[in-house]
Amino acid sequence: MSAGLRIWHAGALGLCRRQADTLIRLRTLLAAALGAAALAGPSQGSEPARPRVVSLDYCADQYVLALADDDQILGISTGPDDAYSAMRSHAAGKPRIREAAEDVIALEPDLVVRSFGGGTRARTFYERLGIPVHDLGFAQSFDDIRQTVTATAQALGQPERGAALIAQMDAALLAAGEQTTEDRPAVLYVTPGGVTSGAGTLVHEILVAAGFENVAARGGASGWRDLPLERLVLAPPELIVTGFFDMPMNRVDHWSPTNHPALREQLAETPTIHLDGAFLSCGAWFMADVALQARRRADRVLEERP
The missing domain is CATH 3.40.50.1980 (Nitrogenase molybdenum iron protein domain)
Known part of the structure; x- marks a missing residue:
């Protein structure tokens, strides 16, 4: 076997081994994830776990702060000093996050809530990674707001709080x-x-x-x-x-x-x-x-x- 052929053969063999190692690691991670999901699954008669969420802009923050439990909130975009936030007093002590994708992904959220944050392609981007996105949309009437509150409360696993906010508004x-x-x-x-x-x-x-x-x-x-x-x-x-x-x-x-x-x-x-x-x-x-x-x-x- 020539020296060039031996070098090519060694390189190809190394590539195959690396690919095999990668497949093994992926299979191991998948098996671990499936096992964890099975262990974390709700027992018969128990309520499903509410999603852990990241909010990408101050409009989404309003809904997350009003509807979600504290332990559901992985990150919001505003703090207690943000003038545009009507719920800024509720933001004290909550973790803040940039809307940068790497920061969001690192938190491993179950749900991303947004109005305009993350740009127009945010939904497609995160859903390709398997992260669901809830878009608030842009309300133009109080009827629109009722629908947004109901849908967001449902997405956060808090339908009762949504109903309470609508009753307060009405x-x-x-x-x-x-x-x-x-x-x-x-x-x-x-x-x-x-x-x-x-x-x-x-x-x-x-x-x-x-x-x-x-x-x-x-x-x-x-x-x-x-x-x-x-x-x-x-x-x-x-x-x-x-x-x-x-x-x-x-x-x-x-x-x-x-x-x-x-x-x-x-x-x-x-x-x-x-x-x-x-x-x-x-x-x-x-x-x-x-x-x-x-x-x-x-x-x-x-x-x-x-």
């Missing part, structure tokens, strides 16, 4: 409705970026639930849109509702439309109520509380006007 909506009158004050929603919200948005749903007429939805206008400055001058609203002005990353600068003289004049002369941006950041059950608070504050400021 109670707040009922209370807001009881305080409304036939006279629906015309209101304009204003953000630091100079946009407002027409029909087909959760902000519109909040305003309607609070018993207001949303000026930005007149004529069937829908979605997010620039503030109607001309309409604001010709037909000023009875009330201005602001959102996100309390957020440090949403400061009004020199170029902001909210610095327009017409709008600044209206903000100075029109009764105004300010909403906590954290409760507007994600479509969730607590938006019903926002509607109730908005109605109560509106009643006070409208009564105080000269």
Whole structure:
């Protein structure tokens, strides 16, 4: 046998041995995993174990913090100092995690919960690795929120908590409705970026639930849109509702439309109520509380006007 042939033969034999060793290790790991699953399986009559979860963004965090047990939470994206999180007080002491795939995989979660975290391919990526993903979707109505709460509670093995959150939301909506009158004050929603919200948005749903007429939805206008400055001058609203002005990353600068003289004049002369941006950041059950608070504050400021 030539020297070259001997080298090729030795290399091929080594490759075969390495492949065989790899197969043996994979079979061993698979057998161990199957054995562990069998041992960990629920006994007859016992409840199945609830999934251990990782949350990839602050909207997903809201649901995980409200619905999951502490020992289910392997990691969330926000902490007690995150302004966008309405549930930030519940985040204290919870493990935090980056949305980087290697960090998530290292925790070996049973479930990944996300809204926008991880990017558009996150679901495909994790499910290829055998990790289920629960997407919250993007709610545009309180009915959507009910469906999201129910589905997420089911995915987390906490259906009773989901039902309780929906009952809490419906109670707040009922209370807001009881305080409304036939006279629906015309209101304009204003953000630091100079946009407002027409029909087909959760902000519109909040305003309607609070018993207001949303000026930005007149004529069937829908979605997010620039503030109607001309309409604001010709037909000023009875009330201005602001959102996100309390957020440090949403400061009004020199170029902001909210610095327009017409709008600044209206903000100075029109009764105004300010909403906590954290409760507007994600479509969730607590938006019903926002509607109730908005109605109560509106009643006070409208009564105080000269």
